[in-house]
Amino acid sequence: MGKKRRKKKRSRKNRWIKTTFISVCFLSLLLILAGVIFVGIQISNAPDISEIDARPEGYLTTVLDKDGEVMKNLFVAESNRVHVSLEVIPDHLEQAFIAIEDARFESHMGIDIKGIFRAFYQGLKTGSFSQGASTITQQLLKNNVFTGWVGEATFYDRLCRKIQEQFLAIRLEQKYSKDWILENYLNTINLGGGTRGVQVAAQYYFGKDVSQLTLSESALIAGITQNPSGYNPLKNPEKSLERYERVLDAMLAQGYISQEEHDLSMAEDIIGQLNQDSENRGMQIFSWFEDALVEQVVADLMEMYDYDETEAWNLLYTGGLTIYSTQDTKLQQICEEVATDSKWYKADQEISVVMMDVSTGAVAAIVGGSKEKTASLSYNRATEAVRQPGSTIKIIGEYAAAVDMGLMDLGTVIDDAPYSYSNGANIRNSYSTYKGMTMLREAVAASSNVIALKTFQTVGMDAVFGYLQKFGISTLTNEDKNEALAIGGTYNGVTNLEMTAAYNTIANDGKYTKPFYYTKVLNRDGLLLLENKATYSNVIGKDTATVLTLAMQEVIASGTGTAAAVKGVDLAGKSGTTNDSRDVWFVGYSSYYTCGIWGGYDNNAAQTSGGYVKQIWQAIMKQAHAGKENIPLVDKDELTCVTVCTKCGKLAVEGVCDTTLQGNMTTEEYFVKGTAPVLPCTCHVKKTLCKSSGLQKGIFCPDDSAEDKVYLIAGTEGTVDYEYVMPENVNNVCDVHTSFWDDLFGDDSQDNPDDDSNQNNDGSGGWFDDLWDGLFG
Numbered sequence: 001m002g003k004k005r006r007k008k009k010r011s012r013k014n015r016w017i018k019t020t021f022i023s024v025c026f027l028s029l030l031l032i033l034a035g036v037i038f039v040g041i042q043i044s045n046a047p048d049i050s051e052i053d054a055r056p057e058g059y060l061t062t063v064l065d066k067d068g069e070v071m072k073n074l075f076v077a078e079s080n081r082v083h084v085s086l087e088v089i090p091d092h093l094e095q096a097f098i099a100i101e102d103a104r105f106e107s108h109m110g111i112d113i114k115g116i117f118r119a120f121y122q123g124l125k126t127g128s129f130s131q132g133a134s135t136i137t138q139q140l141l142k143n144n145v146f147t148g149w150v151g152e153a154t155f156y157d158r159l160c161r162k163i164q165e166q167f168l169a170i171r172l173e174q175k176y177s178k179d180w181i182l183e184n185y186l187n188t189i190n191l192g193g194g195t196r197g198v199q200v201a202a203q204y205y206f207g208k209d210v211s212q213l214t215l216s217e218s219a220l221i222a223g224i225t226q227n228p229s230g231y232n233p234l235k236n237p238e239k240s241l242e243r244y245e246r247v248l249d250a251m252l253a254q255g256y257i258s259q260e261e262h263d264l265s266m267a268e269d270i271i272g273q274l275n276q277d278s279e280n281r282g283m284q285i286f287s288w289f290e291d292a293l294v295e296q297v298v299a300d301l302m303e304m305y306d307y308d309e310t311e312a313w314n315l316l317y318t319g320g321l322t323i324y325s326t327q328d329t330k331l332q333q334i335c336e337e338v339a340t341d342s343k344w345y346k347a348d349q350e351i352s353v354v355m356m357d358v359s360t361g362a363v364a365a366i367v368g369g370s371k372e373k374t375a376s377l378s379y380n381r382a383t384e385a386v387r388q389p390g391s392t393i394k395i396i397g398e399y400a401a402a403v404d405m406g407l408m409d410l411g412t413v414i415d416d417a418p419y420s421y422s423n424g425a426n427i428r429n430s431y432s433t434y435k436g437m438t439m440l441r442e443a444v445a446a447s448s449n450v451i452a453l454k455t456f457q458t459v460g461m462d463a464v465f466g467y468l469q470k471f472g473i474s475t476l477t478n479e480d481k482n483e484a485l486a487i488g489g490t491y492n493g494v495t496n497l498e499m500t501a502a503y504n505t506i507a508n509d510g511k512y513t514k515p516f517y518y519t520k521v522l523n524r525d526g527l528l529l530l531e532n533k534a535t536y537s538n539v540i541g542k543d544t545a546t547v548l549t550l551a552m553q554e555v556i557a558s559g560t561g562t563a564a565a566v567k568g569v570d571l572a573g574k575s576g577t578t579n580d581s582r583d584v585w586f587v588g589y590s591s592y593y594t595c596g597i598w599g600g601y602d603n604n605a606a607q608t609s610g611g612y613v614k615q616i617w618q619a620i621m622k623q624a625h626a627g628k629e630n631i632p633l634v635d636k637d638e639l640t641c642v643t644v645c646t647k648c649g650k651l652a653v654e655g656v657c658d659t660t661l662q663g664n665m666t667t668e669e670y671f672v673k674g675t676a677p678v679l680p681c682t683c684h685v686k687k688t689l690c691k692s693s694g695l696q697k698g699i700f701c702p703d704d705s706a707e708d709k710v711y712l713i714a715g716t717e718g719t720v721d722y723e724y725v726m727p728e729n730v731n732n733v734c735d736v737h738t739s740f741w742d743d744l745f746g747d748d749s750q751d752n753p754d755d756d757s758n759q760n761n762d763g764s765g766g767w768f769d770d771l772w773d774g775l776f777g
C-alpha cells in the first residue's frame with residue numbers, strides 16, 4: 001500500500017515538473033516570437049539608409065540669453081570640417097582608430113556581436129550597461145541626426161532606436177565598402193575643441209596637414225574621440241596621455257606596430273609637441289559662458305536620453321534646438337571687461353569669475369581666464385580649475401556647521417590664543433598676534449585660524465564634511481578628513497563655480513541650488529527636451545544664514561575685505577589666501593548677485609600680492625548694481641539688538657565693560673529673536689584702587705586718591721588680553737595709607753604712587769607711620 005501511494009505521489013510530481021517545463025518552453029517561445037515581431041516592426045520603421053549623409057549639415061541650434069536675445073547660433077561651420085580622402089590619411093592614423101575604437105572593424109558585419117555579449121557580461125558583473133560596444137559603422141551612423149530620433153525620452157523609445165541603429169549598421173555595411181565607411185567616419189568624428197574630422201584636428205592640435213601626422217600624433221588624436229572634451233589634450237593633458245598610452249598598447253597588441261615603435265612613442269613628450277597657439281582658423285569660438293552651457297546641455301542630453309557623447313554633440317550642433325540660457329549678457333560683458341583688464345595683475349596671472357543670481361541660483365556670467373578667448377571648449381578656470389580654497393572654506397565648513405547645530409551664534413566668544421593641531425603642530429594666524437577672547441563676528445572679519453580650528457574641533461570632522469558636501473562641494477575626498485580642512489587645506493581643492501554656489505546658498509537663506517546655465521531646451525518641433533527648474537535643498541536654516549551674513553558684512557566693513565566695499569550697496573563676503581598667495585579668493589554677495597573671484601597662476605606659483613581679487617570684485621559689483629535699489633541683506637527688524645561685552649558675549653554692564661583698561665569693550669550685536677544673552681558680563685571686574693599703592697582702596701585712603709580700574713578676570717598668556725588681567729595682589733588693601741592720619745592729612749606725593757611706595761618701603765618717609773608703629777605696632 002505504502003509503496004503504491006509513494007509511486008503515485010512521484011508520478012504526480014513528475015507530471016507537475018513536465019507541465020512546468022512545457023509551460024516555460026511555451027512562454028519562452030512566445031517571448032522570443034514577440035521579440036522577433038517587435039524587432040521586425042522596429043526594423044520596418046527604421047529611417048531609410050539613403051538618408052545617411054556623409055557630411056550631415058542638419059539644422060542650426062539657437063542659444064538665447066536670459067532676456068530672449070540671440071547669443072549664438074551653433075552649427076558645424078564649413079571650416080570646422082575639411083574632407084580628405086583615405087589616400088592622404090596615414091595608415092597609422094587609420095590603424096590607431098581601429099585599434100582603440102573597433103578592433104574587429106575589418107571582419108564584422110556592422111555590429112560587433114562578440115563585443116555586445118562582452119558588454120552585456122560586463123554589465124551583469126558591474127551593474128553598469130554604459131559600456132556599449134559601438135562599432136565604427138555605428139559611430140558613423142551617430143554622426144547623422146535622423147530627424148525621427150530627436151527628442152525621444154522613454155526607455156521604450158530608446159530601445160526602439162537601439163534596435164534600428166543595429167539594423168542600419170548592417171544595412172550600411174551591405175551598401176558600402178569598409179573603406180567608404182572608414183573614410184567618412186574619419187572625416188566626421190568629433191575630436192574636441194569644436195573640430196570635426198581628422199584633417200581639422202591635425203591642424204588644430206599639431207598645426208600640420210593630416211598626411212604629415214607621425215605615429216605618436218596619430219595615436220594622441222585617435223584617443224580623443226571617445227570623450228572629446230575629457231580627452232582633449234590641450235585641456236586635460238594628463239587624461240589624454242593615459243588614453244594615448246592605451247591607444248599605443250592596443251596598436252601593439254593588435255600587431256599594427258612593433259614593440260620598438262611602441263616604446264619610442266611612449267618615451268616621446270607628445271603633450272609638449274602640441275600646437276599651443278592653435279588659432280581656431282575660422283571655427284566658431286564659444287565664450288566662457290557658452291563653453292559651460294553647451295557642456296551642461298551635452299551632459300544632460302546624455303543622462304536624460306542615454307545618448308553617447310558623439311550623439312549628444314551632434315544633436316547640439318545639427319539638431320535645430322533652441323536653448324534658453326541663463327546668461328545675463330550685460331553682466332557677462334561687465335565681468336569680462338573688468339576681470340580681463342591687464343591693469344589688475346601681471347601678464348601671466350590668471351583669473352576666474354562666477355556670478356550667480358541669488359534668488360534662482362542660475363549662473364548669470366562666467367569668466368574662465370585672463371586672456372582673450374581663441375578656442376572653443378578650452379580650459380575653463382571658473383568651472384574646471386580645482387584650487388585650494390584658503391579661508392573661504394571656514395564659512396561653509398565649521399562656522400556654518402557650528403551655527404546651524406546651535407553651538408554658536410554672534411554672542412559666542414572663543415579664545416584666540418597660542419594653539420596647536422591635534423598632532424602638535426602650531427597653528428598660526430595670518431596676523432602675527434593673538435586677539436584673546438573674540439566674538440564670532442570679529443573672528444570671521446579678521447579670519448582667525450585658531451578660532452576656526454577650535455570651532456572645527458567642537459563641531460567635529462564628520463559634521464563639517466557633511467555640511468561642505470551639502471553646500472555642493474564635490475571635490476572633497478577621504479584624504480580631506482583631517483584638521484587642515486579647517487583653514488582650507490584640501491587634498492584636491494575646489495572649483496570657483498562650486499564655491500560661489502555654496503556662498504549663494506547663504507545669500508538665499510540657506511537654500512542650495514545646483515548651478516545651471518539654461519532653463520529649457522526645445523527640439524526642432526518646439527517640444528521640451530530638457531528643463532532646469534530651480535530646485536532647492538535646505539542646507540542651513542534661515543537664521544544660520546542670517547548670522548553668517550552679519551559676520552561676513554563685518555569682513556567688508558572692517559575686516560580683511562574692506563577693499564571690496566561698494567558705497568550704498570549692502571554686501572557680505574569672505575577672503576581666502578593660501579601660502580605665498582598661490583591662490584587668492586574673494587567670494588560674497590548682495591541681495592541680487594553672488595560673485596566669486598579666484599586669482600593665481602596655472603602652475604601654482606607664488607604671487608607677490610593677492611589684493612587684486614578684492615578690487616576686481618568691487619569693480620564688478622559696483623557696475624552690476626549701478627541704478628539698482630539697495631536691498632538690505634538682513635532685515636534687522638526681525639532681530640534683537642543688544643549691547644554686549646565683546647570679551648564674554650554677555651550683556652554689557654554700563655560703567656564696567658565700556659571703561660575697561662583695554663578700552664570700550666562693548667558692541668551692539670544682533671541676535672535671532674529669543675537667542676539674545678540675558679545674563680550680564682562675567683569677564684570683567686571693577687576695582688576701586690588707591691593711586692598711591694595701586695592696591696585696593698582701604699578705609700584710611702583719602703577719597704581723592706581713589707580710582708576705578710576694570711580688569712579682565714582671566715586671559716591667556718601670549719594674547720593681547722593678558723596684560724589686562726587683574727593682578728593677584730590687587731585684592732590686598734592699600735599698604736600706604738594704614739592709619740586715619742593719612743586720611744586726615746592726605747598724601748602730598750599721591751601723584752607719584754611709585755615714589756611714594758618706595759619712600760614708604762625704604763623707610764625714608766612716613767615719619768608719622770614710624771612713630772605710630774613705634775607706639776602701637
Ligand SMILES: [Zn+2]
Nearest residue numbers: 645657681684
Ligand atoms: Zn564685560
Ligand SMILES: [Zn+2]
Nearest residue numbers: 690701734737
Ligand atoms: Zn591708599
